[in-house]
Amino acid sequence: MILEHPSKLRLQLRHYLAEQTNHGKLKRTYDEPRLETHVGGLQELVCEEVEFQSESRLSFNILMEEEHTGWFVKRFNFDLHLERRSINMIRIELKQKMGRDPLRVPRCHFHIGDSKAHIPFPIMNPRLMLHLICEHIEVDLGL
Amino acid sequence: MSDFSATTAFRLVRRLAMGQGSTAMYLLVYEEGAQSSIEADLSAEVEVQLSSSLPMGRVSEMLDHGEALGLADAGSIRVLRIDRWSPELVVLLDTHVIRLEQTGAQFLFLATPALAEQLLVEAPNFRNRLTEVLRIVPDDPSAGGPH
Numbered sequence: 420m421i422l423e424h425p426s427k428l429r430l431q432l433r434h435y436l437a438e439q440t441n442h443g444k445l446k447r448t449y450d451e452p453r454l455e456t457h458v459g460g461l462q463e464l465v466c467e468e469v470e471f472q473s474e475s476r477l478s479f480n481i482l483m484e485e486e487h488t489g490w491f492v493k494r495f496n497f498d499l500h501l502e503r504r505s506i507n508m509i510r511i512e513l514k515q516k517m518g519r520d521p522l523r524v525p526r527c528h529f530h531i532g533d534s535k536a537h538i539p540f541p542i543m544n545p546r547l548m549l550h551l552i553c554e555h556i557e558v559d560l561g562l
Numbered sequence: 563m564s565d566f567s568a569t570t571a572f573r574l575v576r577r578l579a580m581g582q583g584s585t586a587m588y589l590l591v592y593e594e595g596a597q598s599s600i601e602a603d604l605s606a607e608v609e610v611q612l613s614s615s616l617p618m619g620r621v622s623e624m625l626d627h628g629e630a631l632g633l634a635d636a637g638s639i640r641v642l643r644i645d646r647w648s649p650e651l652v653v654l655l656d657t658h659v660i661r662l663e664q665t666g667a668q669f670l671f672l673a674t675p676a677l678a679e680q681l682l683v684e685a686p687n688f689r690n691r692l693t694e695v696l697r698i699v700p701d702d703p704s705a706g707g708p709h
Binding site for chain 1 (some may be wrong): 572576606610704
């Protein structure tokens with residue numbers, strides 16, 4: 420999956436979060452995510468925490484690497500904590516490397532509640548991931 | 563000059579997006595050396611938040627070419643950089659400020675602290691019609707947190 424330059428993706432994700440605030444879903448406007456540069460030219464978008472009106476809290480990070488054809492996602496982690504729901508947490512992860520047993524631990528998977536299961540999840544554009552979380556998962560999971 | 567509220571392109575364009583369709587005129591004061599980052603930030607935010615390009619012009623070009631602030635091709639948001647002082651600048655802005663308002667566009671005037679101060683003193687008509695004077699600072703990608 421080839422993406423925009425991380426600095427552009429940062430603006431797009433920040434704008435998306437700001438629109439969520441405009442629509443009354445987030446409690447305030449955030450200057451998130453921030454962009455960190457790592458050794459070797461890796462870039463990471465880090466969102467410490469945004470809070471929904473429902474008091475659910477979302478944090479995420481996306482590690483990206485430049486290859487000759489563009490920027491690729493090496494790893495991401497979206498962590499959503501739900502308040503007053505029957506399911507208290509969902510975490511969607513893209514691992515940096517494929518595990519020994521991809522049937523047991525697929526590279527992209529999600530965890531739900533206290534379950535130890537690694538449930539397969541499609542690798543999607545981070546913008547789509549954020550949309551899915553804000554518009555669907557946070558809205559009705561565990562109600 | 564440092565008393566003006568600070569803003570970034572992200573926050574300013576959010577505000578402009580909410581006021582689209584109504585005239586606004588902001589005088590944006592930037593520190594020497596920050597001009598290219600500020601302009602790049604404004605362009606990027608207008609592209610991301612409003613899905614449009616941001617026309618930018620220099621007031622000196624208009625003075626040199628006798629244009630009246632390029633109103634004919636003014637988009638919904640337009641940046642004008644006040645890049646040099648001249649008495650004609652005062653005439654241009656004070657004379658045409660009503661025409662600016664009538665366009666319904668949102669104008670962002672970029673100036674250094676020295677030029678902004680001089681303009682505010684010598685162009686009272688323009689000053690009185692400004693929506694706000696703000697100190698604009700470059701976006702810091704490594705910063706985060708709530709507003």
